[in-house]
Amino acid sequence: MIKIGKKFLFQLRENLKKEKGELEEELKRFAKKDEKLEGNWETRFPYFGEESGGGILEKAADEVEKYSALLPIEYSxxxxxxxxxxxxxxxxxxxxxxxxxCRKPIEAERLRAFPEAKICSKCLKPR
Ligand SMILES: [Zn+2]
Structure with missing residues (x-):
């Protein structure tokens, strides 16, 4: 059985919630939450604006570059x-x-550092 104390678990849950909020804030800056698929986010394609004229293509290229740079960030x-x-x-x-x-309890120290950990540090390290 799990050997994690209630207090510790509560603290971890608070940390996870806080981190969740921070990540969502970060994502909201350039991505849009996908309402159909839980946990999915879409990077917004930058809005080119109404302006016309010569600079538009150059500007579009810049925006595409920005967009491509954001994709891996959004993904992670x-x-x-x-x-x-x-x-x-x-x-x-x-x-x-x-x-x-291995179905054994994950070390408390590891959970403290990575509350989202799914495997223990023994299984994490290759033999
Ligand atoms: Zn393990």
Whole structure:
């Protein structure tokens, strides 16, 4: 069974929630939440504006570049957010803190550093 104290678990849950909020804020700056697919975010394509004239193509190229630069950032933030949501779900179900590989409790120290951890540090390290 899980050997995590209630107080510790509560603290971890608070940390996860806080991190979740921060990640969502970060994502909101350039991406839009996908209402149809939970946990999915779409990077907004930059808005080119109404202006016409010579500079528009050049400007568009800049925006495309910006957009491409944002995609991997969005991807990694989204991935992390997904892990956090899964960790919160595991807490809810009372299945938090169990290694997915060896089914043993994950070390408290590791959970403190990575509350979204799914595997223990033994399984994390290659033999
Ligand atoms: Zn393990």
């Amino acid at each position: 933030l989204e991935l992390k957010l997904r892990e956090i949501n899964l960790a919160l779900k595991r807490i809810k179900k009372g299945k938090y803190g169990i290694c997915e590989k």
